[in-house]
Amino acid sequence: MWKIEKHRSLFIIVFSIFLGTVAPNLFSDGMFTDGLTYAAISRNMSAGLGSFWKPHFSYGLFPEFYEHPPLALGLQSICYKLFGDSIYIERFYSLFTFLLVGLITIHIWKYFTKSHKYVWLPLLLWITVSKVSWACANNLLENTMTVFVSLSVLLFLKSREKNGHIMLVLSGLVLSLAFLTKGFTGLYVWSMPLFAWLIYRKESFVQMFLRSLVMASATALPIVSLYLFSESASIHLNNYLNHQVIGSIQNVATVDSRFAITREFLQNSIIPLVITLLLLALGIRKNREKAIGAIKENTNHSLFLFLVVLSGILPIMISLKQRGFYILTVYPLFAVSLGMLVQFKVETFISRISEKQTRALRIIALSLLIISISISVAQVGRTGRDKEKIADCHAIIQVVEENSLISLSTDLYTDWSLHGYMARYGNVSLMVNDSVQKYYLTSTMNEKLPDYFKVDVELNNFVLFQKR
16 A cells, blocks of 8 residues: 555655746736736636627737637636636636646556556656746646647547547547637647557558548538638638738747757756656666666657657747747657656666655655645735836726726837736726827836826836826
């Protein structure tokens, strides 16, 4: 029994490390601009401002938000309807998506290893990817998409078992939800039938082709049906395709090299790669023949998943618009791939833990869990990033009141987080080059505004004027 408890304790340790790492940013106020924007749009949607196919951010910026498909925004808006308008709604939603991904990753691991003991190992390798805890804290659309992509992968793997046709169709259908969350970047799961055929050779080429066709059709059918039979859906998807997809490929560049995404992948994966290489080196040094035999046993599975991971990274190189979090969905699969290579050495370590050491491990696990929960609770009411800006936004909203429109100086227009905080906290829209509003926000006292007087409110980085 104590052998099982070792793994349970290690699972709690891994969860505690993740929660303790993510908590300072997740549960404190302040958020990355993209996640802040999505939270504001979802909150607006829940309040009847905008709709599922016509999301609304603010009247001054994205009055109709067509930058991404709306599924994650719609799902998050349901949470606001059910639980209220607290900033912790988007935070718990984001954390919940990662817990779901962790659960699905466990089942993917069990599919390959046929064991539940070492489920904590791929989770450890996953959470040590540098972008993972950051993404969880910042409410990215990729968080929701990773749930659907991972579930699609699991369903495809299940479809390889006896009478798996329904699972194959479900895999494709779930992938359509990934598309409706963040677009094309999740469709690399379509590559799985090809790589399974290349690696395992358990079916003919024709069978592989038919499986690919069924999977792709199951993905495309719901999307095409929405496009053809829903006018609002077709308008949204047309705008998304023309502006965000085609426009980004042709006109937008955030990196100077198409290989930047591969560099980003390697940088984010340094810690799990180092852990894997150290364990492999130790295993080979202690018992070369046993290590090579154990590695060979899982080589096919590991290679199969690694090829799928590459298929999720390399297509990003088509565009020079690249961000590290675009490939967030590949990391759970990469963690499973690495974990299978080093499980043999981890088994050796675990087998040497005595019953006395197991009791100590249990105490460590419970202590870390208490510490991580305490860290999380301690963040309530604390402001993390953008402390002065957030204080200014709350002070401004107190003066102008919620649901207001205020004029904004041109130099502040590209302060995207300012738009985000004002929209999220008070549904206040910032209107640039607009002189008809009651209030005017700028960053300097030097502007000549004969029709306005300075409002007596203490701000750190802004100046608020009111019309005479």
